[in-house]
């Protein structure tokens with residue numbers, strides 16, 4: 001069953017009923033000011049950091065889940081009836097509800113008793129504010145006297161403190177109301193030089209800033225007393241819970257439409273010019289007033305919206321494809337690319353599943369996310385790499401996470417996740433392949449952000465390789481440390497105390513437990529770095545990396561091969577994990593994917609054997625589960641993975657991030673049908689038809705789909721912020737469609753499903769637009785290439801040196 005549909009032309013998903021199984025959300029903002037918005041206008045906003053600069057409040061795990069947001073109320077002043085045009089929070093039965101989630105904007109429209117309200121929410125480029133553009137139309141045959149109320153609840157900035165430290169916070173809230181603008185200035189009197197503001201384009205009939213004055217005692221957002229009586233309380237918040245609510249009265253003739261604009265924003269003042277007049281406690285508003293005035297003008301707002309549309313067109317134009325399959329087209333051309341941009345901005349910090357107060361930017365996560373956005377925003381990818389590398393440690397290890405506002409590594413969680421550094425090599429090499437910008441290797445980057453410790457980025461990469469080689473275990477495989485890619489395989493943890501963090505508890509010395517996954521990742525990364533070193537490193541260095549890679553490859557085949565698949569690890573007592581010898585958890589997906597991607601076993605038939613085992617033991621109609629059999633009980637020596645009930649998350653859930661590794665492995669093995677089949681099983685658009693089962697948004701990937709051991713096999717969770725976005729984008733665009741950046745140019749090496757006659761694509765690559773046509777003329781995967789009619793040797797399009805900015809690329813696949 002579908003709960004909406006794709007509008008491919010407009011690049012929007014249209015939700016046609018408000019009571020979706022879960023909040024179906026979208027993101028506002030793509031630079032510094034961000035918001036999450038649900039299909040009922042729920043959600044919250046923040047500046048840069050969802051934890052440290054939260055503008056509006058969100059109550060986690062609320063009932064209903066989606067409660068609190070950017071709300072409007074319309075009141076019929078004739079009879080006193082009122083409703084929310086975004087359905088929440090009053091939940092009246094609306095006529096004609098629709099929510100259109102577009103690229104960084106959302107428009108919610110509904111009609112109730114002849115009054116239509118259409119509200120568009122977005123963040124103008126270059127600004128730290130959001131606009132709500134509400135169009136109210138009187139479709140009745142009589143004039144309508146209406147009241148319009150806005151409502152937001154301010155967060156007292158630090159979202160964790162805001163949600164816990166009431167003995168202080170109930171006394172700190174402060175606002176000012178000047179010329180109809182509500183200024184939220186909690187803690188501005190002391191160390192903050194930023195404040196929030198909430199403005200409205202119309203003259204006000206009243207306002208409220210104290211929550212209980214607006215709602216009334218023992219009332220929630222569904223029945224605010226001020227709305228019910230049709231009159232604001234003109235309340236001034238002092239302590240308690242500051243809110244922002246404007247009250248506007250409108251009289252609309254039959255057929256008349258009026259636009260009312262609300263602006264919610266974040267503003268910083270110079271530290272020494274915070275107050276006006278100086279010495280007072282009044283916020284200096286000179287710097288912000290012109291901004292507010294400008295964004296309350298319909299013409300400015302319209303132009304800003306067009307600018308946003310243009311910006312997204314530009315980003316997506318970097319790769320557009322036309323294939324025989326509409327699900328592939330809409331994911332590649334719009335939604336998957338969009339989701340990659342959202343993971344660029346959010347990492348795993350703020351969603352309806354990630355509170356925004358826990359994790360900042362993950363080191364391994366951000367490096368992988370980069371694979372999905374580097375072709376759209378190469379400059380920002382460069383900056384991201386340098387930020388990440390600055391949290392690298394002199395040992396070659398890395399902080400597991402960093403806080404986006406400070407860009408410092410998180411001490412709470414620290415490092416010792418032994419896979420982390422290797423991902424930096426993949427991130428940097430992807431950047432160079434896309435841009436050809438070798439100068440990044442010479443950038444001087446500190447360790448742990450310590451001034452004076454800078455070395456060229458290239459040396460950071462050298463230390464990443466060293467880090468693994470310095471930490472080998474009894475089988476010659478890399479020691480796992482706290483965990484590898486699978487955060488929940490905690491082989492040195494041995495925790496038997498409730499509440500201990502699986503991520504940071506370590507009861508063992510870490511000298512025994514080894515990871516076959518890191519071995520595979522090492523081989524992949526060392527080969528990548530060797531390719532870079534060929535062109536850049538000191539003499540002989542590339543060969544040393546290749547030698548290290550082949551030694552690790554041999555060790556993996558010797559110690560990591562189980563007979564029909566790659567093993568997963570060795571635990572602290574030297575017992576295999578992910579082996580036939582195990583009682584549960586006999587086969588894992590991750591080493592099958594990463595080892596084959598690294599080329600291990602590809603020449604000798606073991607790759608095919610491993611993939612056949614994946615098919616036999618792990619594949620389900622809803623995707624490939626992480627391991628089998630699921631752990632039926634808690635294993636002290638395995639950690640968090642066995643803490644999840646069978647079928648969920650890392651314990652045999654369909655952890656979607658890993659599925660594209662198998663798609664890529666199948667492509668490497670030359671099996672286009674299998675690769676594409678796996679791609680379609682988790683493709684969100686293809687799963688739209690089972691929305692009642694899937695439950696999450698049909699336009700983005702979720703981290704997890706419940707595995708076959710779960711009661712709700714096929715149900716998705718943790719949508720939006722997941723490495724699934726980048727890896728699926730890589731799998732479909734670079735391996736199945738085969739349009740793959742390399743150090744030497746753009747490779748065209750499709751491994752297509754057998755039934756496809758071909759496809760076409762436009763790819764911008766290093767300043768050249770490649771118009772690509774792929775035509776199948778035989779059943780295999782060999783490619784014959786012409787560029788502007790000239791036959792090429794090999795399958796790589798090199799960037800023309802003669803100033804051509806457009807080339808016609810034709811590939812025959814046979």
Ligand code: GLC
Pocket residue numbers: 348362364365484485486487488650657703722723
């Ligand atoms: C989450 C984490 C990621 C980890 C994965 C598997 O997605 O963000 O870092 O690799 O889980 O545990």
Ligand code: GLC
Pocket residue numbers: 487488503640649650
């Ligand atoms: C939890 C999650 C896992 C995530 C980790 C991040 O263990 O299950 O998916 O990677 O937290 O810290």
